[in-house]
Amino acid sequence: MLADFNPSTTTLKPMSIGGIVVDPPLTLAPMAGHTNHAFRVICREMGDCGLVCTELISGHIVQERSARSFKMFDWSDVEHPFAVQLFGSDPAMMAEAARMVADAGADIIDINMGCWVPKLVKKGAGAALLRDVCTATLVVGAVVRAVNIPVTVKVRSGWDAQQITAVEFAHAAEDVGVQAVSVHGRTAAQGFSGTADWNIIRQVKEAVKHIPVIGNGDVFCAADAAKMLAMTGCDAVMIGRAALGNPWIFRQTAHELNMGETLPAPTLTERAAVALRHARLTIESTYLNERQAVYELRGQISKYHLDAPGTVAVRNRLVQAETLADIEFILTPLLEE
Ligand SMILES: Cc1cc2nc3c(=O)[nH]c(=O)nc-3n(C[C@H](O)[C@H](O)[C@H](O)COP(=O)(O)O)c2cc1C
Structure with a gap:
């Protein structure tokens, strides 16, 4: 996509999320079934992945202190800085889960407001919160008040084409103390169909006052990352599917954007x-x-x-x-x- 864009005209500047420096501003997207400890370490080791994130973890089972959730506490010191992603729709339960995750060493708590799988949505969690900005804001506010580390949210553009709520929610989230917003430019109804709408990333960036915005969706190469930065003004680029089997993509992108030349592909x-x-x-x-x-x-x-x-x-x-x-x-x- 957009492979003719000239990456050498874009420079990468470090991003700060509530004092946590993300340098370069290229982040690994949370991906269930993939972004476990092993893959997060590999992305770090291959270089220039500024921030990694766990797979989504249920705030409910963390709060219940279930053995299952603690098994997902698989991070270690070599991963810093890293975010732990929680999902849930009950503010008190999410606050308690966030406290436990922060105590277990996370640098950032990320709240999932993009997952559309029916199991989550039926319970009002994940992308369902995009239909209910009021509850979403209560959840986020409760988590922010519960911990001393930065809290971020990851949203889709909205629930469906009729309910594009990312801008309204980003405003509200900033007001209750969120330190960064990641925006995947598709609605929940879209799943992975169509192409990501980067305009919504630009609109969120223009709407928030002080916090960084991380753009996400359909970045497959350095030229895509450069184009997303230029088109949306976002502060960082989050890469998901293109990192699977290609953890070199962060180094390739950083090198191309900073040095203006393409690295040879790994042998x-x-x-x-x-x-x-x-x-x-x-x-x-x-x-x-x-x-x-x-x-x-x-x-x-x-x-x-x-x-x-x-x-x-x-x-x-x-x-x-x-x-x-x-x-x-x-x-x-x-x-x-
Ligand atoms: C296999 C898979 C699992 C995913 N799991 C999560 C998840 O746990 N939490 C989340 O917020 N997004 C999840 N996503 C969405 C990604 O984080 C990202 O928003 C999406 O893939 C778009 O980015 P991309 O075009 O760079 O892949 C997942 C995506 C994939 C492909």
């Missing part, structure tokens, strides 16, 4: 080495048993493009892997290519 050997590290780190750090973790890894590792163009041999073998040893057996020969 097959480099991709295989990072994919292998991703698999090993996952098994070391996951709360899942090895078999469950390898099932998740099959899809994640397949995204590293480990096959020569037009072939699928490695991918076909990866989808049959049952253990870490199977993945190691498939990937190790690629390290010698």
Whole structure:
């Protein structure tokens, strides 16, 4: 998309979220099933990912002190700065969950107001809050008052084309003390269809007074990031799907925007080495048993493009892997290519 935009005319300036410096202003989007400890560390290690975020975690089960939620407290010091994303619609429950997450070392609490899966929406959480700006503001205000660390929110443009509420909500959220807003330029009704509307990101940026705005949606390369920054005036760019299997995208983008030149793409050997590290780190750090973790890894590792163009041999073998040893057996020969 927009690959003809000239990235060399854009410079990246560090962003501050309530005193937490995000430098460069390129952030990893929260993605359930992907942005666990292993992947967040890999994105940091590959360079120039200014902020990482956990997958969404239920405020309800955190507040209940359920063993399940504590298993998702998988972060460690090497990830700083990082945000922990919570979802829920009950202000008191979210406040309590936020306190527990802050006590467990998070730098930032991010509140999910974009997820449209029916399980969440039925309970009034995630994107459902975009239909109810009043409750959304109560939730955010309660969380802000509960913790001493910055609180951010991640929204979609609105619930549907008739209810575009991101601007109204961003105003209200800033007034109750939110320190940054991330905006994915699609409505909840859109899911992932169509293209992201970056105008809404610009409108939110123009509407808020002092807090940074993070633009999100359909950034697949450095030129897209440059174009989003220029078109919307946003303070940072959040990258999701394009980072899957390509944790180099942050370094590639920062280099292209800051230095005006394109970095060479990682070689097959480099991709295989990072994919292998991703698999090993996952098994070391996951709360899942090895078999469950390898099932998740099959899809994640397949995204590293480990096959020569037009072939699928490695991918076909990866989808049959049952253990870490199977993945190691498939990937190790690629390290010698
Ligand atoms: C597999 C997957 C899981 C996601 N999980 C979350 C999530 O847990 N919390 C959230 O706020 N957004 C979630 N999202 C949305 C992304 O954070 C992001 O807003 C969206 O993918 C658009 O950005 P992109 O075009 O750079 O991918 C998810 C997206 C994907 C593809």
